[in-house]
Amino acid sequence: MRHEAEVTLKKLAGPSAELREDQWTAIEALVAQHRRVLCVQRTGWGKSAVYFVATALLRARGAGPTVIVSPLLALMRNQVDAAARAGIAARTINSANLEEWDAITAEIAAGSIDVLLVSPERLNNPAFRDDVLPKLAATAGLLVVDEAHCVSDWGHDFRPDYRRLRTLLLDLAPGTPVLATTATANSRVTADVAEQLGDALVLRGSLDRESLRMGSLTLPSPSHRLAWLGEHLRDLPGSGIIYTLTVAGAHETAAFLRSQGYDVAAYTGKSEDADRRDAEADLLGNRIKALVATSALGMGFDKPDLGFVVHLGAPSSPIAYYQQVGRAGRAVEKADVLLLPGKEDADIWRYFASLAFPPEHQVRAVIDVLAASGRPLSIQALEPRVELRRGRLELMLKVLDVDGAVRRVRGGGWEATGAEWRHDTERYARIAAAREAEQEAMRQYAALTSCRLEFLRRQLDDPEAAPCGRCDGCAGAWYATEVSPEALDAARAHLGRAGVEIAPRKLWPTGLPTVGVPLSGKIPAGEQSLPGRAIGRLSDLGWGERLRAVLTGPDGPLPDELFNGVVATLAEWAKGDARWEQRPAGVVVLGSQHAPELVASLGARIAAVGRLPLLGTIPAARSTDTASRTNSAQRVRALYGGFEVPADLAAAVRSLDGPVLLVDDVVDSGWTMALAARALRQAGAPGVLPFALALTA
Template structure:
């Protein structure tokens, strides 16, 4: 392509004419009455005429996407110089990509996307890029370090790019509320851009520190920072006593909220339970989490866009980039750990309507959930060093092969490897990861400062919920908006918008719904891969003679209903005590359902065996004794791990199997009792996390003569 970065200095550009052309494109995008905001024009002018780098920190709904689509149209048509190559937009979410492709078409811009959901189209799209028929290419940040894309597509793409757009640019900064290591690969992309190729970075959620960090990474950038007020939003907080009251309030008020909207929860279990309850009360809603299949998520997005449902009940998986201009409300069941993240999520609402309702229903359990997610941050130095020690410079090692060697769950291990990749210590290649041999320093001080910043954000979020000052002004000050002022609309400015009452009928329904105990414990069917590398000679399917049956637990630690009580009794940090009457009654209810429900056990258990617990011995023993007494079953004793971890640690499956595969012993008297039984045994424990304690303790019982093993626990982690 022609090198557009060498525009002759003597060529005069009629900036007024360029602005008129820009307005024409905008009208195609946004309607005949659309007019460029002044900062929109400043950004477009800087990108298309001056070929500068620009950072736009502007509120959601301001029109950041209009800037890059208008700039693309001008650059591709050669309005200010020779026609430029395609615009590359690095975007974090598929939802945003789908919306952007549709928006671009309205302006006559051909947009395509390369992501994990359209692998079969990659070759066709790459050919279209080479032929010059693609105006905009949207890619995820993860794609920047995919070996095939990085080595075969990225160099040519960087050389031909006419405009680079970094959407949700706060992700570039580890000070940002949603830092993503893959975004740091943009430095490599920036370095490969020829001459004066313009770059646009956009975000709605960057305070001064994040803005400075992103601007520094861009280089000599024009920073356009606007007011962050959202005059269509009315913010409110209601302090309700427990999850049942929050669900009941929702059931009573959902029809009163305008249009359709989003109900955010902090956990997958919370989203699933809330959606199930609202459906039981007759509301058309859908759940949206990272565990929902992509096709189902897309269908749910479309149903919300078409107003076929009242709400999506979502985790943060539905966040950046979801674009529904007429979204009428956002409700949070539980507070996000950062006021900046909260501002971003509520910014989904009220973009093209006169007013939208934003309600926060904080929970007593919020801080426990924040602590859990904080525990998944960058690992300690010794774990990082152990990973580096296993990697070779010549033979790539896959994440699956590393898992048996290091006690990190896969998502955390992959995040750590991405950071090491950005730091130059490792390199991703086909087949896995290689060591570069470059020296690497564990930045303890920076990680400490980031952790302290996260802790401060959590405390600030508590202050937001409890405060009596203007709520919008509070959020704007968190984002260092110099124009922050009282909004006059929120519950603290204008008085309560909603009462905190819930009807007795809705409260009774919520209590009954959340009070139902019982979740299934799925049995393990396959051994983790790579165990041979650590001397464990099992692989593939777990044989039928070693299998345990599907089991039951009262609930999940993250459940809205039972979660708080289970965390207090069986959580990793809870004190040991005998089982409470309430939990004992719930276990009896589970056993009744298990005996007579649709998926009842095939044969009544013949005895009870406990998993010997070092963490909660009183709890597990009292639970086993209660079950034996109520069920009139013999309590045979315990199956105990002679070695291995003291608890169901949050490591990966391979490490759990490595530690426990030969650890469990069945005492001779227990084995003798098993030989005389007809029917399975109930294997009782307090908490199931990875599931391998139950699987391997059950395997030991099967090998000692048990006809079958039915796992029963108080809680499932997650």
């Protein structure tokens, strides 16, 4: 059997490939003993070789197809290509190939597929769950759980859909071997995953990465970090990945690097699938210097000769950081890994932490709404009746589904099961504390003067952790630490550009009549605002830090630095390619409860510099704090009827021959601006041009 395995491996990885002892131990346990195996091995060790070789051996012995649960499209594409090299027929069912699902399902039924890769989300698609999965579970020759740390809510990248694997494990035919693999599991996560597998053979190896040379460079501002990258990217070996913490950061960085003559592409979770495929292919073919990516390009992207990974901003977990830098140096002697941390990193960590599992009262409210409805409700129908944004609502429903409290049905609806549910408050608190400890560890990593790789390996509970001898802590900095004045000027000019569009709302949220608001469908043209402008986004590399400092600080007059951004934004709006159709004829201030002095001074200074009449203020009739944290339908419900245009202001706007400039500090969902603009239009304003200091996203 080992000779047969070696032959298959050479087809997969080349004529010089040889099985590692732990690889053979895993393969033998799966094929000969039909065991359950957990492999915790470093990136590049060859975990995929284990399941493809085991698949070939099992199929040759008459076993059914292998089912691989894999989390990312990039990973799936790489695995399908790798399987083909070994003569293994692999197909995938995911959100990007909807048109192929029927044909693939037929191939599964016909037995012509050796490997089926599915996303964890697919496991709970009602049609797949009810029609395909039972037969697949009963006939599978091998189940593979890739990136198995996602199973554990202690892991850095827990995904509720992975918990559905517990059900799948119970449905497997007796004696079906199971392989779980990950490179990023500490002892707690390893024990949790092994317990969920049940009686698993755990093969844990050293997490050393002999090719990686790691460093960290702390620079004083986003402009300095971008300037350093623009000046020194060409010095980094080969092609690589530049990670940013936000989508806005990825696009800003890519645009700047292109302006400096580099061939780069942006890659985020919001990119179209075709664009992501093209970007992956360009990096794999070394046609670009780098992909500027969010964590959407993470687990499993396989480019063996990747020469570097740079982080503009630190991930919130050293374990997540180890996973991302593991993309580099798989088949080259040396790869450079560099962290450029920023002061704003902690703000971004806090934002993502705020999206965690909701508190008990919000969860029970959702269960109660589903129980009282008497019929399944779609996300769109459920959203107006609860106080959760869609992303958090979807995450919560997935967790409740795994817990048995709700169930997804055909057509995309959700229903309550009637099963008793308990909010595990203590566990969620412990997980939150663990996340805070990880953030503190990441701060320590950035400031280390000792070995960086040893620190990361200890965070992953690697018993063999030892100084690497290569990083800047062991051998000193190999990278330049200077930024030239010319590079800094270019970065400042790029990040200092002011002005982003505030898109007008054109459709009312679905389900408003169910919460007592008599609005639906399209917003009439005569009640809409025009496209507006803000200086920037709170997540921007350039303006973000300055905007956050003012908007989260004590109320007071608008600082001159931000007013310079206001003037620049208005100037571009008046003369740029996307200029306003008609100059504003007056300024109206939108009353603020948390920053009244800031917004009042903003309106007054715009009116003065633009030689426009300051027409007055629309008072904020009620607190909108709750509305700002919930979904669109609940925001509209909270704000509906809350903006009353005073009689003198109404008379003033009716007398204008042009639109009013409606001024506020922050635009989040856009509904405050939309409803205030509607009130002005109904009072007779010819048009409304929204203006704010910042967009939240």
